[in-house]
Amino acid sequence: MTRKKLLIIDGMALLFRGFYATSFTGNFMLNSKGIPRNGLFGFMNYFTDAIHTFEPTHILCCWDMGSKTFRNELFTEYKSNRQAPPEQLIPQFDLCKDVVTAFQIPNIGIVGYEADDCIGSIAKRYHNEFEITIVSGDKDLLQIVGTNIQVAIMKKGTGNYEVYTSENFFEKLQLRPEQIIDMKALMGDTADNYPGVKGVGEKTALKLLQQFDSVANLLKERDSLTKTMHKKITEYEDDLHISKKLATILTNMEIELDLSMAEWKNDHTSILSFLKDELEFSNTDRWLKKLKNDIQQQ
Incomplete structure (x- = not known):
């Protein structure tokens, strides 16, 4: 059939x-x-x-x-x-x-x-x-x-x-489908006008997800980040969370x-x-x- x-x-x-x-x-x-x-x-x-x-x-x-x-x-x-x-x-x-x-x-x-x-x-x-x-x-x-x-x-x-x-x-x-959400959460979206983490572009977001698998793991293990990246993630954590909600279909x-x-x-x-x-x-x-x-x- x-x-x-x-x-x-x-x-x-x-x-x-x-x-x-x-x-x-x-x-x-x-x-x-x-x-x-x-x-x-x-x-x-x-x-x-x-x-x-x-x-x-x-x-x-x-x-x-x-x-x-x-x-x-x-x-x-x-x-x-x-x-x-x-x-x-x-x-x-x-x-x-x-x-x-x-x-x-x-x-x-x-x-x-x-x-x-x-x-x-x-x-x-x-x-x-x-x-x-x-x-x-x-x-x-x-x-x-x-x-x-x-x-x-x-x-x-x-x-x-x-x-x-x-x-x-x-x-x-080089991502799984569900990681597209976290990718957009990190990068933000200029077309839809939401922020993400300032200073994190596509290459950096991809690298972070390949290393930590998800935004949740990234936040748990942020102490292993470089000083600069740790500061960015911490400073824009609220934007990261809201951007993930906006990106999720x-x-x-x-x-x-x-x-x-x-x-x-x-x-x-x-x-x-x-x-x-x-x-x-x-x-x-x-x-x-x-x-x-x-x-x-x-």
Whole structure:
């Protein structure tokens, strides 16, 4: 019996990537109603390629549900350096979810939490029933890699992925998946705007984890550190603790989910109508060919 395969899409990652891949030229692909579609166009390229590449039996798409989450309560400056999304991208958020719905694929998102938390919780909950592939551009999700869970990080261009599995993870990064959390705790994250230990970069953090295995062990054995490093760890210990909490993706959320609704049907009558009539895309055949669709184009 063929094992079931669940593909979890990081919707925001694909949409943002699709938008910025074309918007730098000023091409927002407005339709006759003046609605920008460039992000949707890119999303469809990446989305259909992921389905073609990983051949899932089931698919979900996870989304952030606003800029504020429980992490902002832990650390008020979390992601405060992020600019508001471009005005041309804003209407494409809901339209992209409509695209996913037209594919008869569930959109998952919970207010107060990030898409990563939904992805992590679903992956850990169902990894014994499915072979799970997570598609994203966010390397934070590497901490989720484990038995029957692989993370495919999108690289430049369509169809290029760096796939991390439990078998190749250490060879690629010289760390275990759970050590990614401690790595980010030590380094901090300028993109998400949390501090880590000032003066500790990637090379130093990696060296410390290879020596002490974890932040917990590092703190227990800090007296064996050099005087300079001991001072840094002690001075920024509070930042280290909060950064670890911020870096940790939740994997125990209770999410109402019927995975029978996520079964990939490969029946695109509704998506064809939506893409052509509502969004006015004329080149749908390029996407449907990837999906081995047998519907005759009009």
